Amino acid sequence: MPNVRAWFSRLFGLFRKDRRNAEMAEEIQQHVDLLTERNVAAGMSPQDARNAALREFGGVEQIKETAREQRVWMWADEFLQDVRFGARMLLRTPGFSLLVILCLMLGIGTNAAVLSWIEGILIRPYPLVAHQDRMFALASTTRGADGNTGLSYPDFLDLQKNSTLFESLIVDRITGTSLSVGDRAERASGAIVTANYFDALGVKLFLGRGFRPEEGEGRNAHPVAVISYQAWKDRYKADADIIGKTQYMNGVQHTIIGVAPEKFHGTFIGYSFTFWVPTSMQETFDTTGYKLENRGERWIEGYAFLKPGVTRLQAQAELNAIAQRLENDFPDTNRGNGFQLFPLWKTPFNQAGNMTSTLAITMAVVFFVLLIVCANVSNLLLARSLLRRHEMTMRLALGAGRRRLIKQLFTEGLLLALIATAGGIVVAYWCRNALVLSFPSPAAGIVIDLPGQIDWRVLVVSAGICIVATLLFALVPAINASHVDISGALKSDGGGVVGGSNRSRLRSALVLVQVSLSFVLLAGTGLLLQSLQRMQNTSPGFSTDVIVSGADLFSAGYNLERAKAFHTQLLDRTREIPGVESATLARLVPFSYGVFSSAPLEFDGYQPAPNEQINVSYNEVAEDYFKTLSIPIVAGREFQRTDDENAVPVAIINETMAAKYWPGKDSVGQRFKAKDRWVQIVGVAKNVNYENKIELPRAFFYVPTRQNFFISNNLLIRTRENPGAIRAALAREVHALDANLAPTAPWRVKEQVDRKGYTHRLAVTLVAIFGGMALFLAAIGLYAVMSYSVSQTTRELGMRMALGARGADLLRLVISRGLRLTFGGIVIGTIAAFALTRWMGNLLYKVSPRDPITFFSALIILVAVALIACLVPARRAARIDPARALRT
């Protein structure tokens, strides 16, 4: 490159511009002097000689300008000049600049954080998994019933065999085990998966291999496992020879055949899995028994990859056809059973499904805030553009080109937007970390992984919207200037009645938009806050102070008989612990993430509607369950110790079940048939919440543990002592029964109840933060508009004052105009909110989406804020000195 030096000198030249200009002037001066000398030598008088020389040379200044423009890199030169000038202009009005930058920063930052988070959870939730666009969740549905269940394994195999539109179908079922770490037990989560799991997902193992097809078959025939990268590093100390080594899990020695890659956490959003085992090991890992050959046991969380080019509707049609065939072939188990594909963001089995409504609302809120930000920034820029009209006309009059003015304003807008984007990125990262931090672990010992990386595309979009809006409105002064009749504009600067012109109408419209959006957000926030408060104050119907503990007998390899003996003795011993008021067993603790047992039921004297599949959930509990949890028995009796395997099978039903199947009759003493057994109803319990506080009342029943025994049970204790105090005593008792066992750390049901309400709290917190932000932004917008109109109408206000108006009159004039805008916005906002809050239905708890108190509070808050925003400029108006206002 021969021209590198020239290039550098040019680049350098940009920064030596002032010297260059001086040189240029001097050179031309010299030239003119030489010409003058020559003319003098030719006999002219010095004055004539000089004039002639200047004439010959032409317009010195124009030449200088043309010469300057000739320089390459002219644009860069100009650009730097613009940047410097722009920075000076922004610094001259630091309040304005700060407000604009702050608004943009908050808008860009929060948007990017929240949208990235949503995108990470909903759209591409699984790092490393290929073709997530063709991946769908697969579940069973029951005709005429809401919700869905898992698939049964025989159904799954039939789907695999008979479908043609799927590339692959996989089984995924969350499970867990206790792994010993030194002398304590640690819970590890894993998944039971089909042998094709890793191949179908396109996940390449870090070490070893995935499952072979034959390893998915047989009953407990292939004890092999793939472990996670994290487990390999932490638990196995990154052992390079791990493949082929063994690990005891649930009492069976498993051979480790592979290590998953680092970023792969499994396909259950919200959990990081530690291990994967093939479907053949289902019985070993499922506390509820062997299910691989039972078509009625629906436990599988399925995923399907469509073949390229196949639509979800086509695939769904094929599934429907297969479901129809299975219904004909196996009416006992498959009556009313269908299969349904879900997009990943609606996955019914995991956290993402729970969060859909939260995220949707958050997204709407964030979008609103972005709109408010844009309206606000536009407003501020518009207000300033009017302030700068004088400057623009002046510059036009002095000979600046319009192109040049536009470029100048463009640069200023860009400067604002870029600073704000840089700030926005910082805010985005901060927000993202705050969001992830605020997500609690769902259960002790289970690591959570939410892929909330800041997505650059999202950042680009949010920043892009803001930048475009900024630039668009930044250019308004230039566009205005091109229409300005220069002499006219210079003469009269801002006359007008408060808020008369076209542009002030545009600004008023923007304020209207802002106020109405803010009102919607405020109303939404109010509704959510109110429902949150009601939710926290409402009891789920049982005592949440109950302490939960137990021992993981399943992982310890206990069989049913030993477990029965262990639990009976543990229960007796626990009841003897000082401070314990009562104790009981339950297979599932209410509000846990586990799934209640459920069974199709038949009744004496109840004729189900055609196609009605009566399927009711139940829990297996020991005597004193209702006493321990303080659930009132409204009829009949509580379970007793004598309700064991030698006695008649009994059940306690809830009020809803009693009212639905034995309306107007005494249900105690009636019978129903579940799992081929007639069960006698001995009591009716009050309705409580079973899984969360927002569920609707539903039929539910309880059966005695001793008649329906499972190896794993939770020990529930009612005591005035705290969990820490109980812990030592429990450890002693468990140890006395089995020296190798330790109890799980005791915790209160309350913790789990709170955890379950987390989604709701998260939504409320987010909406509350954004609602506050929107309020703040709307206040800024109002303030900017009012403050501007006051400064623009100083002359008019001064005139009014000179004509006898008092300060209080002007105060009233300005405030009333501000409030007119506010009320206009509120009216629009109320209509919009009425339409929009309906969609929050499932997040609202015992609050009407049109709750008048909430709407009224939102109105009061907004008016109060608007008053404050108008008061500052209004007071300024009231203090105007008419003499000075009229002179300027």
Add this chain to the structure above:
Amino acid sequence: MAKEKPDLVYGTLDMLILKALQHDPRHGLAIADRIHQMSKDILHVEQGSLYPALYRLEAQGLIKAEWGVSDNNRKARYYKLTAAGRKQLAAEREHWSRITKGIGFVLSGA
């Protein structure tokens, strides 16, 4: 200000300046004089276009400027050809002679 009809073919001024600087460094007025003289008084360089052209050439790295002292002891900015300028001059000359030859053929043809 009404413009005179330029007596130079558009785009040739740069070439003429390079040529005027071929042997000795000169200042602005001397360049104009030199072109006037070499053209046997036919071409008159408009001062208004001289300096823009000089700055353009300097920015392109074809000529280089430095302060010197003129014959009558005045400070003046002297321009001289760079290596790139020399190459450019040769190229333009070649280009020019081809063009004029072509134009000659066209004009003298039947």
